[in-house]
Amino acid sequence: MSHATVLIVEDDKTLREALCDTLELSGYTVASAVDGKSALKVLENKSVGLVVSDVQMQPMDGHELLARIKSRYPTLPVLMMTAFGNIEKAVSAMRQGATDYLAKPFEPSLLIEKVKQCIQHAEPVDDQVIADDLRTRELVNLAGRVAKSQATVCIGGESGTGKEVFARYIHRQSNCADGPFVAINCAAIPDNMLEAMLFGYEKGAYTGAYNSAPGKFEQAQEGTLLLDEVSEMSLPLQAKLLRVLQEKEVERLGGRKVIPLNVRILATTNRNLREEVAAGRFREDLFYRLSVFPLHLPPLRERPRDILPLAQFLLRRICQSQQIAEPQLSQAAEQKLLDHKWPGNVRELDNVMQRGLILCDGSEISPDSLCFEMDMPVPQAPSKEIAEGASKGCLSEDLRSVEEKMILDALSNDRTSRKEVAERLGISQRTLRYKIARLRDAGVAIPG
Numbered sequence: 354m355s356h357a358t359v360l361i362v363e364d365d366k367t368l369r370e371a372l373c374d375t376l377e378l379s380g381y382t383v384a385s386a387v388d389g390k391s392a393l394k395v396l397e398n399k400s401v402g403l404v405v406s407d408v409q410m411q412p413m414d415g416h417e418l419l420a421r422i423k424s425r426y427p428t429l430p431v432l433m434m435t436a437f438g439n440i441e442k443a444v445s446a447m448r449q450g451a452t453d454y455l456a457k458p459f460e461p462s463l464l465i466e467k468v469k470q471c472i473q474h475a476e477p478v479d480d481q482v483i484a485d486d487l488r489t490r491e492l493v494n495l496a497g498r499v500a501k502s503q504a505t506v507c508i509g510g511e512s513g514t515g516k517e518v519f520a521r522y523i524h525r526q527s528n529c530a531d532g533p534f535v536a537i538n539c540a541a542i543p544d545n546m547l548e549a550m551l552f553g554y555e556k557g558a559y560t561g562a563y564n565s566a567p568g569k570f571e572q573a574q575e576g577t578l579l580l581d582e583v584s585e586m587s588l589p590l591q592a593k594l595l596r597v598l599q600e601k602e603v604e605r606l607g608g609r610k611v612i613p614l615n616v617r618i619l620a621t622t623n624r625n626l627r628e629e630v631a632a633g634r635f636r637e638d639l640f641y642r643l644s645v646f647p648l649h650l651p652p653l654r655e656r657p658r659d660i661l662p663l664a665q666f667l668l669r670r671i672c673q674s675q676q677i678a679e680p681q682l683s684q685a686a687e688q689k690l691l692d693h694k695w696p697g698n699v700r701e702l703d704n705v706m707q708r709g710l711i712l713c714d715g716s717e718i719s720p721d722s723l724c725f726e727m728d729m730p731v732p733q734a735p736s737k738e739i740a741e742g743a744s745k746g747c748l749s750e751d752l753r754s755v756e757e758k759m760i761l762d763a764l765s766n767d768r769t770s771r772k773e774v775a776e777r778l779g780i781s782q783r784t785l786r787y788k789i790a791r792l793r794d795a796g797v798a799i800p801g
């Protein structure tokens with residue numbers, strides 16, 4: 354049985370109670386509301402997996418509620434209940450994005466059947482795309498439209514803006530949604546390994562290849578392959594990638610068989626790819642092949658109406674995963690979130706909500722519980738303490754700032770790739786990526 358809460362929106366008290374009873378007896382957790390306005394309030398405070406709503410209600414009717422839900426929670430399924438014989442209302446609700454409809458009066462068994470179907474097809478909470486700001490809503494809309502084509506989409510935007518969230522959304526909305534979604538982070542894997550992981554290899558292709566293995570392209574057959582941080586790929590590998598994209602076929606390393614591919618390609622990048630092309634770090638032909646349809650996600654500070662819905666969504670997600678009650682955000686806390694500039698975007702907001710949850714009193718998150726990393730004091734301890742901290746195996750704040758300075762110095766050389774920076778610092782590219790993300794979350798501008 355699904356754990357998702359079903360929200361019943363119906364102004365007729367007797368019918369509302371009957372619907373709630375029917376679903377509760379079938380094992381669902383149920384919440385209820387008397388009209389669209391109060392339903393939106395419930396949605397703000399509760400994680401809901403499905404809305405079952407009447408059409409005719411006052412003051413906010415089912416159509417308006419549906420429109421608000423589609424703009425604010427685009428992936429939340431809605432089952433509309435229409436008056437018997439009013440097929441036009443049902444058709445217009447379906448056009449507006451309702452998942453299904455029930456014509457009144459209906460048997461309890463039909464309600465249970467439809468609810469079950471809608472919940473089965475519903476997005477898990479992790480897959481939801483929050484889009485309240487007009488700019489984000491337009492992007493979701495665009496992403497939904499481009500999803501239906503076979504076009505290669507390159508999603509750009511600062512770190513933590515939700516590029517992977519959008520890539521997954523495009524996959525779910527595409528004609529290959531039933532196929533696999535395979536993602537590979539091109540920045541986190543050393544070049545020779547990345548090649549083997551992308552294209553696969555035959556037994557004996559290189560030392561240590563004891564068995565043959567399919568690559569990510571093959572794993573993504575009939576589905577979507579996301580090339581995350583594609584700009585970090587080396588030039589020689591870019592050439593090989595281009596060939597696979599042009600030919601729509603792949604050969605495993607050390608293999609002779611040509612494997613035809615039917616894979617939708619998506620890519621993301623934190624960098625301005627045009628600038629990378631101009632600087633000679635990214636192949637122009639690959640740029641054009643990947644950017645058939647470019648989508649750019651603006652930073653969170655440029656879509657302020659997303660901040661609070663995202664904060665609430667993230668809070669709910671954290672509370673659900675930790676199975677704890679969800680505290681309210683006080684009005685002053687909301688204002689503090691709205692006033693911040695979010696250099697680390699949604700990922701930074703996620704961190705702030707996690708910390709807020711730890712620091713709050715359980716029922717309410719106040720402004721004091723919301724601390725941004727850039728506001729946290731860095732103690733100026735004498736160097737003796739650095740050594741002591743290091744010998745205890747913990748990284749003191751001073752050591753951390755020395756480390757940060759080394760990373761920033763290394764990154765400030767324009768001609769050095771991230772891969773070379775990682776090598777020079779003696780850390781893996783994955784570790785470097787993690788440390789850069791932490792610095793970004795703390796509001797530090799990253800060179801390059």
Ligand SMILES: Nc1ncnc2c1ncn2[C@@H]1O[C@H](COP(=O)(O)OP(=O)(O)OP(=O)(O)O)[C@@H](O)[C@H]1O
Pocket residue numbers: 481482483484510511512513514515516517518519621623666699700703790
């Ligand atoms: N619109 C959104 N709705 C819901 N969650 C979001 C949204 N945007 C971002 N997130 C959340 O923010 C976090 C960062 O998102 P994501 O990994 O997609 O960002 P990114 O741009 O791909 O980051 P990076 O460039 O560092 O890889 C994730 O936890 C994701 O679930």
